[in-house]
Amino acid sequence: MHLFSYWRAFVPQGGYRGFYSRNTVPLNLKVVNDIHKRGGTILGTSRGGHDTTKIVNSIEDRGINQVYIIGGDGTQKGAAAIFEEVKRRRLKVSVVGIPKTIDNDIAVIDRSFGFDTAVEEAQRAINAAHTEAESVHNGIGLVKLMGRYSGYIAMYATLASRDVDLCLIPEVPFHLEGEGGLYEFVDKRLRENGHMVIVVAEGAGQELMETSTQARDASGNQLLRDIGLWLSQKLKDHYSKTKNESLNLKYIDPTYMIRAIPSNASDNVYCTLLAQSGLHGAMAGYTGFTIGPVNGRHAFIPISRVTERPNRVNIADRMWARLLSSTNQPAFINADKINNKEPKEEKQVLVLNKLSDIFTNLDSNSSNGSLWSMDGAATDSTGKANVNTTKENESSQ
Numbered sequence: 001m002h003l004f005s006y007w008r009a010f011v012p013q014g015g016y017r018g019f020y021s022r023n024t025v026p027l028n029l030k031v032v033n034d035i036h037k038r039g040g041t042i043l044g045t046s047r048g049g050h051d052t053t054k055i056v057n058s059i060e061d062r063g064i065n066q067v068y069i070i071g072g073d074g075t076q077k078g079a080a081a082i083f084e085e086v087k088r089r090r091l092k093v094s095v096v097g098i099p100k101t102i103d104n105d106i107a108v109i110d111r112s113f114g115f116d117t118a119v120e121e122a123q124r125a126i127n128a129a130h131t132e133a134e135s136v137h138n139g140i141g142l143v144k145l146m147g148r149y150s151g152y153i154a155m156y157a158t159l160a161s162r163d164v165d166l167c168l169i170p171e172v173p174f175h176l177e178g179e180g181g182l183y184e185f186v187d188k189r190l191r192e193n194g195h196m197v198i199v200v201a202e203g204a205g206q207e208l209m210e211t212s213t214q215a216r217d218a219s220g221n222q223l224l225r226d227i228g229l230w231l232s233q234k235l236k237d238h239y240s241k242t243k244n245e246s247l248n249l250k251y252i253d254p255t256y257m258i259r260a261i262p263s264n265a266s267d268n269v270y271c272t273l274l275a276q277s278g279l280h281g282a283m284a285g286y287t288g289f290t291i292g293p294v295n296g297r298h299a300f301i302p303i304s305r306v307t308e309r310p311n312r313v314n315i316a317d318r319m320w321a322r323l324l325s326s327t328n329q330p331a332f333i334n335a336d337k338i339n340n341k342e343p344k345e346e347k348q349v350l351v352l353n354k355l356s357d358i359f360t361n362l363d364s365n366s367s368n369g370s371l372w373s374m375d376g377a378a379t380d381s382t383g384k385a386n387v388n389t390t391k392e393n394e395s396s397q
């Protein structure tokens with residue numbers, strides 16, 4: 001059976017606006033045949049435009065009974081709002097979140113679709129930065145990578161490359177001057193090696209820029225200043241003030257080039273699993289869940305769980321410690337202090353939402369729900385899951 005031949009997708013304005021635009025396209029096998037080989041999206045995308053009432057009106061008017069919503073942290077929040085409204089109206093509609101963002105900022109799951117590809121593609125920029133930097137005296141290759149609030153791409157690209165001397169992420173505020181500061185470290189590396197590579201996530205150091213802005217995009221995300229340009233200028237100024245030599249700094253911003261490429265093989269396989277699992281969940285009558293791997297097992301996760309908090313690099317965790325020992329960069333802050341601030345997550349047993357439950361017992365059905373493992377290994381005989389929802393993927397590596 002070719003399920004796709006019955007399906008239509010909302011376009012062309014893209015994103016949530018697409019729900020209440022008039023146009024749709026059929027998603028048959030011919031249309032989707034080679035989309036995994038292309039970057040971008042055939043559905044279109046947009047910031048803002050989430051109007052829960054209009055969206056659910058459209059779902060209701062068109063008689064849609066399964067909704068698959070693809071995107072990052074903000075998109076999952078939008079999906080949660082749609083699910084709540086669908087539930088309030090008692091509609092027989094499954095709402096399924098598909099975690100897609102290169103930033104990897106979706107909580108609970110091991111990684112989001114696109115992240116692996118972004119880390120791999122970032123290697124090309126880092127390699128270029130390294131080649132340029134080591135070819136000249138006092139060479140610095142500075143690479144900016146995406147990551148508005150989460151520094152995962154920068155962290156993993158640094159760990160994968162091993163050519164990076166300094167990695168700056170939004171989760172670690174850094175300082176330029178004085179003992180343990182960035183200037184001191186850069187001076188030392190250039191003195192010792194004659195060149196260095198810096199990777200900076202786009203959300204890092206925003207608080208340092210005098211011109212920092214409170215402006216927001218249509219989705220409510222803070223509009224960021226270009227930390228790469230700012231840091232380039234600061235380093236050049238520092239060098240010209242304190243040394244009698246010139247600094248050869250090459251700034252590379254590959255951010256949109258990275259986001260625009262087709263997904264790699266590993267992400268393609270992941271995508272297949274997301275598609276199959278999401279469909280199985282909806283067909284089994286579950287709703288209000290996001291699909292994704294948790295500690296290596298594909299699970300249905302109540303959307304409300306993945307939207308409770310964003311997934312950010314835990315700098316008290318082993319992975320960041322590994323990065324620090326690999327680059328030998330300054331820690332900038334005392335990890336112990338951060339450690340005490342991080343709330344520890346506990347094992348949870350919750351109940352997953354089923355469409356049938358919503359109709360039979362709406363009031364007693366918690367909207368929190370549970371994780372439900374696709375292979376059943378993490379569930380008990382009652383179908384309830386007992387999965388540690390702490391995102392501890394790092395600790396097992």
Ligand SMILES: Nc1ncnc2c1ncn2[C@@H]1O[C@H](COP(=O)(O)OP(=O)(O)O)[C@@H](O)[C@H]1O
Pocket residue numbers: 015016046047048049050071072073074075076077078079081101218219221
């Ligand atoms: N709290 C929220 N409630 C409803 N919709 C939201 C919420 N946060 C974001 N959205 C919507 O989700 C969509 C995507 O959010 P955005 O932050 O731009 O991207 P991402 O999904 O990659 O995080 C936008 O249309 C935005 O309006």
Ligand SMILES: O=P(O)(O)OC[C@H]1O[C@](O)(COP(=O)(O)O)[C@@H](O)[C@@H]1O
Pocket residue numbers: 047071072100101102103114146147148202217259
């Ligand atoms: O300029 P735009 O299109 O708003 O995109 C920039 C933002 O996209 C992000 O990469 C997130 O993109 P995705 O959620 O599509 O992966 C952020 O890191 C970045 O701030």
